Amino acid sequence: MKRAYLIEMTVFRDYARQLVGLGLLVSLCIGLGMQTPLAMPATLTCMFFMMSAMGLAAYDQLNHWELFRLTLPLSRRDVVLGRYAAIVTFGLLGMAVGLVGALISIGAVSALGIGGEVGEAFALDADLLGPMAFVTSFTLLIGSVVASVVTPLYFRLGQTRATQILPTVIVLLFVVPVVILGNSGMLDGGIPGMELVSAALEALETPAGMACGVTACVAFSAVVLAISAAVSLKLYERREL
């Protein structure tokens, strides 16, 4: 798996460099636009998870690379696990870039002596770290779920065909359930266990609750990615290249 992972990193390196630069710019725009650095690492974490899942798959079909890769001393298992390891690496890289962007913007606002609402929003505040960690871990979960849905499709169908059906899959998985629940009135408080959700959201406002929330998001992301990797292994095993 290590070989496949390192190959993925080499193939993706140039694009990752561009992503880092672009990500830094996007994070600064988001921070300035929202007048808070809170969402900067969060946005990039999610963005990098999705872009690496899709970007890596895009390279597979260039010059039949996907086919030729299996003539190298790699197994299909190596290829699948290497891909997931690369996606996680780039997702975490996005998080790091977002954090760096947040620190740069906080430092710049402070150094430039910008006051008022903006200066206040970008002041180095320890109270900001907890919510930032939670929001980031939550978007890590979102990014992981999206990567976990699209990656098995790419492994089963190849990038071209998977891209054609992905919009349908996304609508079926993420939009249709919300519409059905909305129309059924369940979202207006009728869903069983809503009290638990409300209690959990309240608990997030405490430091211990927030730590639990972050841990739960990270753990859930790991589980979702592991399940997705297992599905991809099964699908790619049978794929005719």
Add this chain to the structure above:
Amino acid sequence: MSSTLIEASGLTKHYDGFSLQGVDLTVNEGEVVGFVGQNGAGKSTTIKALLGLFPTDGGTSSVLGCPSEELSRTSGAATKEQVGVVFDAISLPEHLKVADVSRIYARAYATWDAHRFQRMTTEFGLDAKKTVKELSRGMGMKLSLACAFAHDARLLILDEATAGLDPMARDEVLDRLRDFVAEPGHAILMSSHITSDLERIADRIVCIDAGSIIFDLPKDVITDEMGIARCRVADLEKIADAGMVPEHELRYLRHDYGIDVLVPDRYDFARRFPEIPCDRMTIDDYMTLTLKGGVR
């Protein structure tokens, strides 16, 4: 005793409109096996089946003793350390630079020799800073060949690897292939439409058509022993009557100027029919007579 590096028996794969039908193929140590056939005959499909790139519907095959179906599994992937593969076009992401390609191979192969690769790319005139996309087809093939030569492979599987190379580069590559196969334990399976290359380097010629092996002969039998008699219609009758070739095996091909007849032993034929011109057989001639010729 020479060992068998590639072995396929009854290899079968069905697609819509095409089937690989019971392909038998061996490549022994020290051999260069030329794999020929028309476009769409099944050469690339056979090669991909040997490399375990898709499941087959029947038969068995192995590469360096490892069953083909294991090559893409954890149990067999290490076998590919000793196999160099070149497809008919460069098969690497196009944004990679030549130097990146070396990095990829260094990660893939424990035996990767970066110095040898660098030496070969320099000899081939490949600029390390150029991307795969910027390389012409011929330069791309040179890069693929440099990769195949630089990781101490025992077996080379080349699918149209000399296509796109200029005559001088082909000469150079053929020399390298000759040197490669001269080393103990090495062998080459080489599919090609450029049969003149195979005449210079191959030990055995295997021809596939419509998914079935049509012939598997030592190259010297074709090019050194066989002949192609340039006959008139009356000559064909004379040859058939002489009983030199059993009548049901007498292959011929009619064309505008006469009839070409396949002669198994051109020296014997020249003694018996000195008045009928008999040329040396080429692999192309033999393929044409076998695939398109008639039998009396």
